[in-house]
Amino acid sequence: MHIHNSEHLHISKLILCSPNLAAAIVGDGHIGQILVCKLGGLSWSVRAYDMVKNFQDMAFYQGKLYAIANYDEDLLVVNISQDQSTGDPQVSKIGQAIKGEPFHSVWHEFGTMDILANKKLYLVESHGSLLMIRRKIWCWSKQASDTDPEASRPIVAGPNEFEVFKADFEQSRWVKMTTLGDEQVLFLGRRCSRAMSVSQYGMSGDQIFFLDDEEENLKQYYYSTEITSFCVCDMRDGQVDSPLPKASWKRCDEMRPVAWLFPQD
Known part of the structure; x- marks a missing residue:
C-alpha cells in the first residue's frame, strides 16, 4: 500500500532539518511516508518503494533525522542522499537505531x-x-x-x-x-x-x-x-x-x- 492510493492526504509534521533541507510526514492519518525537499524546490521527493508506516513523529537530532512509528516504537534513522540526475535530496534508506518494546492495549x-x-x-x-x-x-x-x-x-x-x-x-x-x-x-x-x-x-x-x-x-x-x-x-x-x-x-x-x-x- 502506498500513500498515493489515498484521497485524503495531509502533512502531519513538517520540520526544517537545515537551511537547505525540509522533511515532512505525509499520510491519511493511518499510514504515511517521509518526504524531503530542498528549500526553494518545486516538488517533494518520494519513491514508490519508500517505507510506509504509521509514523507518529520525527525529529532532527545531532545532524540526523529520526522517526518513530506507533505500532513497534522502533526509533528509525532516515538516511538522505542526493539524486544523481536532479541534485534533489531523497530518502535513500530507513534503518533501525533502537528496537522498541511497545505497549499494546486490549479491551x-x-x-x-x-x-x-x-x-x-x-x-x-x-x-x-x-x-x-x-x-x-x-x-x-x-x-x-x-x-x-x-x-x-x-x-x-x-x-x-x-x-x-x-x-x-x-x-x-x-x-x-x-x-x-x-x-x-x-x-x-x-x-x-x-x-x-x-x-x-x-x-x-x-x-x-x-x-x-x-x-x-x-x-x-x-x-x-x-x-x-x-x-x-x-x-x-x-x-x-x-x-x-x-x-x-x-x-x-x-x-x-x-x-x-x-x-x-
Missing part, C-alpha cells in the same frame, strides 16, 4: 463499559538527549446490548497518562525516566514539540503541557464535550489538570490546526 471490561488505551508517541530533544513520550488516552465504550448487538457504540476519550523514555544509542534501547528535572517542561503537539527551561518564566518544572491534536483523533475516538484546551501533566504524581476556562476553544468537524509558539532563543 478490558469494567462494569457495563469496555475500556481501551489509545496511544500517541512524540520525539523531543531535551538536555542533549532524544526523548520518546508515550501518551495513553484511556477510552471507553458501552458494552454491546443483548437486545441490539449491532447498535452503534461510540468510543469516547477519557483520562491521559504519560511515560517518558530516553534514547540509549549505545545499548540500542529506550530507558524509562521518572522525572524531567525541576526546571524542565515539555510542550507536546503533533505539529511542534519542544523542551524548555522555564525557571526564568516563574513556572514550575517537571511538567508536560499537551494539545489534543483533535483533527486526527476524531478518526479514532470522540470527546464528551465540545470545548477543548491544552492540559498539563505533573510528572511528580502523574496528575493531569486542565486550565479551563482560562484558555479554550470549540471543537469542530474541520481540521483546526493548533500549535505552540515559543520565544526566540
Whole structure:
C-alpha cells in the first residue's frame, strides 16, 4: 500500500532539518511516508518503494533525522542522499537505531463499559538527549446490548497518562525516566514539540503541557464535550489538570490546526 492510493492526504509534521533541507510526514492519518525537499524546490521527493508506516513523529537530532512509528516504537534513522540526475535530496534508506518494546492495549471490561488505551508517541530533544513520550488516552465504550448487538457504540476519550523514555544509542534501547528535572517542561503537539527551561518564566518544572491534536483523533475516538484546551501533566504524581476556562476553544468537524509558539532563543 502506498500513500498515493489515498484521497485524503495531509502533512502531519513538517520540520526544517537545515537551511537547505525540509522533511515532512505525509499520510491519511493511518499510514504515511517521509518526504524531503530542498528549500526553494518545486516538488517533494518520494519513491514508490519508500517505507510506509504509521509514523507518529520525527525529529532532527545531532545532524540526523529520526522517526518513530506507533505500532513497534522502533526509533528509525532516515538516511538522505542526493539524486544523481536532479541534485534533489531523497530518502535513500530507513534503518533501525533502537528496537522498541511497545505497549499494546486490549479491551478490558469494567462494569457495563469496555475500556481501551489509545496511544500517541512524540520525539523531543531535551538536555542533549532524544526523548520518546508515550501518551495513553484511556477510552471507553458501552458494552454491546443483548437486545441490539449491532447498535452503534461510540468510543469516547477519557483520562491521559504519560511515560517518558530516553534514547540509549549505545545499548540500542529506550530507558524509562521518572522525572524531567525541576526546571524542565515539555510542550507536546503533533505539529511542534519542544523542551524548555522555564525557571526564568516563574513556572514550575517537571511538567508536560499537551494539545489534543483533535483533527486526527476524531478518526479514532470522540470527546464528551465540545470545548477543548491544552492540559498539563505533573510528572511528580502523574496528575493531569486542565486550565479551563482560562484558555479554550470549540471543537469542530474541520481540521483546526493548533500549535505552540515559543520565544526566540
